[in-house]
Amino acid sequence: MNNYKLTIQYDGGRYKGWQRLGNTENTIQGKIEKVLTEMAGEEIEIIGSGRTDAGAHALAQIANFKMRKRMTEEEVMKYLNRYLPQDISVVAVTLVQDRFHARYNAKDKTYSYKIWNKPFPNPFMRKYSMHVEDKLDQKKMKEAAKHFLGEHDFTSYSNAKAKKKSMVREIYSLDIKEKEGFIEIKIRGNGFLYNMVRKVVGTLIEVGLGEIEAAAIPSILESKERIQTGRMAEAEGLYLEKVGF
Amino acid sequence: MNNYKLTIQYDGGRYKGWQRLGNTENTIQGKIEKVLTEMAGEEIEIIGSGRTDAGAHALAQIANFKMRKRMTEEEVMKYLNRYLPQDISVVAVTLVQDRFHARYNAKDKTYSYKIWNKPFPNPFMRKYSMHVEDKLDQKKMKEAAKHFLGEHDFTSYSNAKAKKKSMVREIYSLDIKEKEGFIEIKIRGNGFLYNMVRKVVGTLIEVGLGEIEAAAIPSILESKERIQTGRMAEAEGLYLEKVGF
Numbered sequence: 087m088n089n090y091k092l093t094i095q096y097d098g099g100r101y102k103g104w105q106r107l108g109n110t111e112n113t114i115q116g117k118i119e120k121v122l123t124e125m126a127g128e129e130i131e132i133i134g135s136g137r138t139d140a141g142a143h144a145l146a147q148i149a150n151f152k153m154r155k156r157m158t159e160e161e162v163m164k165y166l167n168r169y170l171p172q173d174i175s176v177v178a179v180t181l182v183q184d185r186f187h188a189r190y191n192a193k194d195k196t197y198s199y200k201i202w203n204k205p206f207p208n209p210f211m212r213k214y215s216m217h218v219e220d221k222l223d224q225k226k227m228k229e230a231a232k233h234f235l236g237e238h239d240f241t242s243y244s245n246a247k248a249k250k251k252s253m254v255r256e257i258y259s260l261d262i263k264e265k266e267g268f269i270e271i272k273i274r275g276n277g278f279l280y281n282m283v284r285k286v287v288g289t290l291i292e293v294g295l296g297e298i299e300a301a302a303i304p305s306i307l308e309s310k311e312r313i314q315t316g317r318m319a320e321a322e323g324l325y326l327e328k329v330g331f
Numbered sequence: 332m333n334n335y336k337l338t339i340q341y342d343g344g345r346y347k348g349w350q351r352l353g354n355t356e357n358t359i360q361g362k363i364e365k366v367l368t369e370m371a372g373e374e375i376e377i378i379g380s381g382r383t384d385a386g387a388h389a390l391a392q393i394a395n396f397k398m399r400k401r402m403t404e405e406e407v408m409k410y411l412n413r414y415l416p417q418d419i420s421v422v423a424v425t426l427v428q429d430r431f432h433a434r435y436n437a438k439d440k441t442y443s444y445k446i447w448n449k450p451f452p453n454p455f456m457r458k459y460s461m462h463v464e465d466k467l468d469q470k471k472m473k474e475a476a477k478h479f480l481g482e483h484d485f486t487s488y489s490n491a492k493a494k495k496k497s498m499v500r501e502i503y504s505l506d507i508k509e510k511e512g513f514i515e516i517k518i519r520g521n522g523f524l525y526n527m528v529r530k531v532v533g534t535l536i537e538v539g540l541g542e543i544e545a546a547a548i549p550s551i552l553e554s555k556e557r558i559q560t561g562r563m564a565e566a567e568g569l570y571l572e573k574v575g576f
Binding site: 096097163164167172174206207208212 | 340341342388408409412417418419420421422450451452453454455457459
């Protein structure tokens with residue numbers, strides 16, 4: 087079997103997220119598997135490093151798949167980009183060792199979130215960022231960000247229904263930067279729960295708007311109650327930026 | 332009468348260009364006039380510095396309109412951004428002297444054109460750039476660009492039907508730069524004929540792909556035959572970037 091590692095970019099706007107659910111074709115995974123199965127001449131399953139939410143984007147999602155047929159990296163890349171829709175792009179293909187597994191081997195992930203913080207909309211980025219009209223207080227947001235660093239039980243910041251698995255995750259860094267009218271939030275951690283990044287960003291926005299105090303975050307985390315968290319930032323502003331192995 | 336100058340950004344993707352044609356509502360001008368007329372309580376006509384093609388974008392289109400009602404610049408900006416669709420944004424409003432006229436006073440215009448020159452598509456910029464898969468020879472393109480500088484009769488580079496008006500335009504600069512995978516072409520001149528920028532870019536692409544020689548351009552210009560020019564670059568990559576007064 088040949089094991090191929092893919093680096094994939096996508097505009098998630100019209101998809102129900104990465105993960106194929108049964109026969110749902112309207113997912114990134116479903117779209118790619120369909121093309122791969124035709125290419126390979128056998129049923130192909132692709133393993134992503136993790137799911138992304140419906141509507142969220144990826145700058146470098148990592149995935150792998152195995153097939154009997156031997157093709158060069160260039161051939162696989164060309165085939166995929168030829169038959170995939172224009173909003174999914176394969177930017178790199180590498181033949182890797184048989185044991186490489188995009189999910190099990192992923193050590194950390196970096197997500198970024200783009201906020202357009204101007205009183206007028208940005209016509210070109212309206213599907214690729216969240217528009218917050220009122221001025222955000224970045225100093226307060228940076229203060230708030232510190233409370234998320236380190237290891238925490240993120241139950242309050244999840245929407246997961248399963249209560250069995252551990253909700254503990256470690257956040258390595260959470261940076262907030264201004265760049266040409268955008269506020270970019272970058273978060274790196276060993277893993278993220280379902281909706282977690284969007285809920286964390288939602289809290290940072292609430293702090294930036296003066297709706298809640300940064301100092302309230304530790305008690306929200308400690309409560310382990312999902313009801314304690316407020317708004318969830320829109321999926322359009324969210325990008326899976328990097329997967330570390 | 333109060334004369335207001337507007338700086339407007341738009342994603343032209345779903346419009347039939349700037350200029351309203353009769354009752355056509357599906358134009359940028361039509362959309363803005365509809366909102367202005369409601370705001371002013373009288374029929375408003377807006378004057379743009381020039382038309383943009385169907386599907387083409389603007390980073391800073393300049394326009395002006397006059398109304399009896401007196402409103403502050405902030406009020407006009409807020410009203411427009413509240414009622415205009417998200418793909419049209421008013422980024423500045425200034426009360427100007429009565430004699431200011433966005434078309435007659437425009438001295439020069441700068442257009443930019445974005446080409447994504449990679450073998451794989453760019454999912455986020457697919458509607459905001461033209462994808463050319465084969466590697467473009469930028470050195471040859473720069474060589475070709477020189478032939479357009481200065482004053483020329485651009486009949487060959489127009490699609491205009493009217494033969495009466497002068498087809499002579501002066502190009503002040505035509506620069507080609509690479510930037511994060513994009514080739515950006517910037518062209519500044521005292522005016523541009525219908526489809527002219529896209530036809531000039533089309534020729535530059537043909538030169539970059541080795542389909543024609545840069546040295547062929549002077550004779551294409553001299554022929555004054557529209558049939559002599561080859562491909563026209565897609566509207567998606569075109570931006571009205573700046574209007575000089």
